[in-house]
Amino acid sequence: MARTLLLLLAGALTLQGLLPLLPEALAGDGLARLVLTQSSLPRLAMALLAGFLLSMAGEVCQRIFANPLAEPGLLGISGGASLALAAGLLLAPALWQAAPGLLALTGAAGALILVLAVAWGRGLHSQALVLAGVMVNLCAAAAHALLVLFNHDFLQELLTWQAGSLAQAGWQSGLGLLAQTAPVAGALWLLHRPLQLLMLGEETAQGLGLSVRRSKLLLLAAAAWLTASVVATVGLIGFVGLAGPALARGLGGRSGGGSRPNLPRAGLWGAVVLLLADQTARLLSGLAGDVPVGAASGVFIGPLLVLLSLRSRSPDLPARHDPPAPARPRRPMRALLPLALAVPVLLAIALLIGRSETGLHLTTAGDLAAVLHWRLPPLMLAAGAGACLALSGLLLQRLLRNPLTSPDLLGVGHGAGLAFALAMVFLPESGLVSRFALTTAGAGAMLALVSLLAARARFAPSRLLLIGVGLGSTAQALLTLVLAAGGPKGAALLSWFSGSTGGASLPQALLAWSVAVAVLAAALLLRRWFDLLALDEVVAAGRGLAVTPARAAGLALAALAAAAGTIALGPISFVGLIVPHLVATMGFRATAPAALASVGTGALVMVFAQWLGGLLAWPWPISPGLLAALLGGPFFLWQLRKHAA
Amino acid sequence: MISRRPLLAGLLALTLPVPARAAAGPRLAVIDWAAAETLIALDRPPLAISDSGYFASRMPFDLPPGVVDIGPFWEISLEYLARLAPDRIIAPASALMMTPRIAEIAPVDIVPTETRGSRLDLAADLARQMAAVAGLAPESAARLVEGTEAALAAAGRRAGHSSVLVCVPDLSGRLFTLYGRGSLPDAVLARMGLANAWTGPVTALGTYRASLEELIGMEEATILLVEIASMRPRTERMLRTSALWHAVPAVASGRAHWIGNFYPQGGLLSARHLAGTVAAALTQG
Numbered sequence: 001m002a003r004t005l006l007l008l009l010a011g012a013l014t015l016q017g018l019l020p021l022l023p024e025a026l027a028g029d030g031l032a033r034l035v036l037t038q039s040s041l042p043r044l045a046m047a048l049l050a051g052f053l054l055s056m057a058g059e060v061c062q063r064i065f066a067n068p069l070a071e072p073g074l075l076g077i078s079g080g081a082s083l084a085l086a087a088g089l090l091l092a093p094a095l096w097q098a099a100p101g102l103l104a105l106t107g108a109a110g111a112l113i114l115v116l117a118v119a120w121g122r123g124l125h126s127q128a129l130v131l132a133g134v135m136v137n138l139c140a141a142a143a144h145a146l147l148v149l150f151n152h153d154f155l156q157e158l159l160t161w162q163a164g165s166l167a168q169a170g171w172q173s174g175l176g177l178l179a180q181t182a183p184v185a186g187a188l189w190l191l192h193r194p195l196q197l198l199m200l201g202e203e204t205a206q207g208l209g210l211s212v213r214r215s216k217l218l219l220l221a222a223a224a225w226l227t228a229s230v231v232a233t234v235g236l237i238g239f240v241g242l243a244g245p246a247l248a249r250g251l252g253g254r255s256g257g258g259s260r261p262n263l264p265r266a267g268l269w270g271a272v273v274l275l276l277a278d279q280t281a282r283l284l285s286g287l288a289g290d291v292p293v294g295a296a297s298g299v300f301i302g303p304l305l306v307l308l309s310l311r312s313r314s315p316d317l318p319a320r321h322d323p324p325a326p327a328r329p330r331r332p333m334r335a336l337l338p339l340a341l342a343v344p345v346l347l348a349i350a351l352l353i354g355r356s357e358t359g360l361h362l363t364t365a366g367d368l369a370a371v372l373h374w375r376l377p378p379l380m381l382a383a384g385a386g387a388c389l390a391l392s393g394l395l396l397q398r399l400l401r402n403p404l405t406s407p408d409l410l411g412v413g414h415g416a417g418l419a420f421a422l423a424m425v426f427l428p429e430s431g432l433v434s435r436f437a438l439t440t441a442g443a444g445a446m447l448a449l450v451s452l453l454a455a456r457a458r459f460a461p462s463r464l465l466l467i468g469v470g471l472g473s474t475a476q477a478l479l480t481l482v483l484a485a486g487g488p489k490g491a492a493l494l495s496w497f498s499g500s501t502g503g504a505s506l507p508q509a510l511l512a513w514s515v516a517v518a519v520l521a522a523a524l525l526l527r528r529w530f531d532l533l534a535l536d537e538v539v540a541a542g543r544g545l546a547v548t549p550a551r552a553a554g555l556a557l558a559a560l561a562a563a564a565g566t567i568a569l570g571p572i573s574f575v576g577l578i579v580p581h582l583v584a585t586m587g588f589r590a591t592a593p594a595a596l597a598s599v600g601t602g603a604l605v606m607v608f609a610q611w612l613g614g615l616l617a618w619p620w621p622i623s624p625g626l627l628a629a630l631l632g633g634p635f636f637l638w639q640l641r642k643h644a645a
Numbered sequence: 646m647i648s649r650r651p652l653l654a655g656l657l658a659l660t661l662p663v664p665a666r667a668a669a670g671p672r673l674a675v676i677d678w679a680a681a682e683t684l685i686a687l688d689r690p691p692l693a694i695s696d697s698g699y700f701a702s703r704m705p706f707d708l709p710p711g712v713v714d715i716g717p718f719w720e721i722s723l724e725y726l727a728r729l730a731p732d733r734i735i736a737p738a739s740a741l742m743m744t745p746r747i748a749e750i751a752p753v754d755i756v757p758t759e760t761r762g763s764r765l766d767l768a769a770d771l772a773r774q775m776a777a778v779a780g781l782a783p784e785s786a787a788r789l790v791e792g793t794e795a796a797l798a799a800a801g802r803r804a805g806h807s808s809v810l811v812c813v814p815d816l817s818g819r820l821f822t823l824y825g826r827g828s829l830p831d832a833v834l835a836r837m838g839l840a841n842a843w844t845g846p847v848t849a850l851g852t853y854r855a856s857l858e859e860l861i862g863m864e865e866a867t868i869l870l871v872e873i874a875s876m877r878p879r880t881e882r883m884l885r886t887s888a889l890w891h892a893v894p895a896v897a898s899g900r901a902h903w904i905g906n907f908y909p910q911g912g913l914l915s916a917r918h919l920a921g922t923v924a925a926a927l928t929q930g
Binding site for chain 1: 699713714715717718719720721722723724725727728739742743744745746817818846849852853854855856857861875876878879883887889892
């Protein structure tokens with residue numbers, strides 16, 4: 001039903017675009033014919049082709065990882081491609097001029113190779129692959145943001161290009177893309193059977209004589225090739241890789257299509273989705289200038305995923321249990337002591353060593369007052385926000401039992417960012433009173449919406465994930481649109497989005513810290529609930545736990561911490577995503593020590609990043625959010641590699 | 646790790662007045678390039694500006710020596726600025742939101758950055774405001790405004806009368822950022838006696854992103870493509886092979902020219918520079 005509607009809508013919009021041109025073109029009007037054959041038709045073809053390819057790549061990834069949220073972007077492929085293109089444009093324009101496609105493919109290949117290298121052990125274990133992919137993505141995004149911020153002269157070009165417009169002037173780029181991808185798409189179709197075997201679980205597939213590692217490698221390389229080719233041709237178009245396969249499986253939760261991979265079917269639905277999105281973007285263009293479909297498609301697909309989570313009885317792919325990670329020795333509580341001491345020590349170092357015109361500068365008794373006055377608030381704010389986000393991430397990962405969950409999922413960051421961005425672009429400058437008030441309002445509104453939807457889904461983890469990603473994609477898309485129209489203000493927005501501390505004051509830092517302490521206290525009190533929920537809800541219910549209220553309480557705590565962290569620092573996801581993993585590798589497993597260790601580690605990471613970010617490019621700040629991702633990312637990858645081997 | 650002597654020397658240098666010509670007038674820190682440009686035009690170069698590197702590369706004139714960089718406009722280095730101890734800070738309202746604590750360092754003069762009217766009027770207002778802040782007589786601002794208007798009128802006489810489209814082609818040669826109502830090029834063209842070929846909808850910045858087919862309808866316009874150096878060869882290559890591009894009337898009759906980059910949020914100096922560029926492009930063809 002919903003699918004028929006989508007089809008009809010896409011068809012109607014396409015006709016609406018073509019009809020005014022057709023009679024004139026057929027009557028022999030040269031200009032109308034030119035527009036029809038060189039602009040309208042190539043654009044339709046490009047939408048269909050790009051949608052088909054992205055969705056097919058998405059289906060491959062979702063099947064390999066048995067995760068409905070997996071798409072090639074998840075493996076760092078689009079992040080790597082777009083980073084390589086941006087870096088090429090700025091650092092090696094001659095190379096960029098000659099072969100942008102080659103650059104994009106190199107970037108995508110680099111990212112994929114890195115991810116594969118990290119997850120090489122144990123037959124390319126899915127969880128390690130996805131974790132490595134998310135990490136590489138975060139690093140690439142941080143590096144990209146840094147490039148854009150330090151070259152904001154090119155900001156507009158980089159951002160608008162990245163927003164993915166399908167406007168065409170001729171057939172060359174479409175034909176080029178087709179030639180580049182057709183052989184690979186064909187090969188993927190031939191690899192249909194290994195994909196089907198892989199879905200039975202890695203051990204079963206191995207038992208049936210399939211080389212799991214080689215098959216995964218081939219499949220992923222093919223998906224990467226398709227994605228990178230599209231990115232190099234038209235820019236970043238996210239979410240089609242999610243929505244196409246989801247539509248192909250059926251919105252109504254019919255299980256029939258769910259069990260077997262069907263690449264052409266997924267591809268076709270992806271083509272329909274992108275066509276619909278692009279035709280809508282074309283309609284909107286008449287009002288405000290070209291609307292990049294990469295952004296517009298996100299606006300669409302958000303509600304689609306939310307719908308999917310509410311309507312469907314089982315939106316997930318068939319469940320499959322991956323073997324648990326090898327247990328590491330438990331660490332006793334007193335191992336927390338060095339961590340607790342490290343925070344004040346690092347703070348003292350950061351206050352002692354700064355930079356001035358002449359190089360590094362040791363704080364003297366004379367300038368101590370000034371240093372405390374200016375340097376302490378951002379340091380304290382970064383630490384407090386780090387503690388909040390780490391704690392929020394830990395609680396979420398426990399409650400939803402998904403290692404890829406980060407506080408972004410609650411929509412807090414997107415809501416805050418959206419309110420801020422809209423105010424920056426649409427309010428007159430005099431109306432911009434307080435960033436704090438704006439972000440608080442945005443975070444609150446989005447949190448209310450998420451809670452409402454989550455309550456309807458009875459706080460079930462898989463549905464919460466879909467809701468979070470859906471709302472996030474919509475907010476992200478609106479943001480891209482706002483940024484592309486924002487001019488120089490775009491840089492200010494981008495800086496906030498990467499977690500800047502320029503507006504820090506001591507009261508704000510104290511606010512973040514008091515929320516961190518309050519949430520920590522509550523988590524310690526309720527530790528038994530969270531320990532049980534992290535295991536299994538059947539077990540938890542069997543031990544007399546009221547699962548839904550407990551989960552709601554946990555989510556409320558996580559949301560509070562995420563809101564405090566985001567409002568203080570910006571919607572950075574690195575700390576919330578990674579610190580819980582780091583804490584686990586340190587050996588803190590039960591909720592109580594893990595929560596304490598998360599607060600300490602989150603604060604420590606952010607203090608270090610804030611300090612170093614103030615030194616590196618002085619007087620230009622590197623926001624602690626970006627630096628934490630750039631430095632912490634490789635460290636985390638190395639950790640992951642050690643455990644995967 | 647750090648030798649104390651250069652450090653002390655550096656600190657000492659800080660306490661001395663900034664060299665060059667800053668002897669007269671208040672020491673100003675500027676977080677807005679249009680304001681900085683205007684102060685330089687008034688011969689009162691600021692003590693410090695945000696992102697001096699960008700300023701130096703984008704503006705059609707050299708940055709006076711001795712002007713220091715205090716970081717990007719969205720997050721200037723507060724600690725450094727406090728050490729420089731300017732008499733006043735000149736900033737747009739958004740700087741007060743991004744870095745509210747600048748108000749603790751010195752009194753902040755808010756400069757306007759948006760207008761519903763002509764950007765040239767905004768630039769003239771800015772000139773008067775900057776003259777007042779720098780402690781100059783109102784006549785110096787009036788001289789700058791009159792000088793600019795005379796230069797624009799002279800450039801207009803050289804350029805003749807026609808309809809002009811100023812636009813930035815994107816990397817792919819498929820999309821164009823057009824300057825319309827409320828933008829600096831629109832105001833400059835009007836003052837030169839030229840018609841802006843784009844009168845359609847615009848964003849808050851006075852721009853509109855058009856696809857190539859929208860240029861085909863412009864029968865009379867001369868198209869001026871703004872050059873972004875590292876991208877031009879590729880854009881040119883894409884345009885050369887595009888049948889649509891060759892169907893644009895201006896291209897078909899040789900009325901499409903490249904012009905140098907300019908700062909679209911700039912003040913009177915930027916306007917004068919742009920007028921000269923436009924006139925040169927229109928007379929060359």
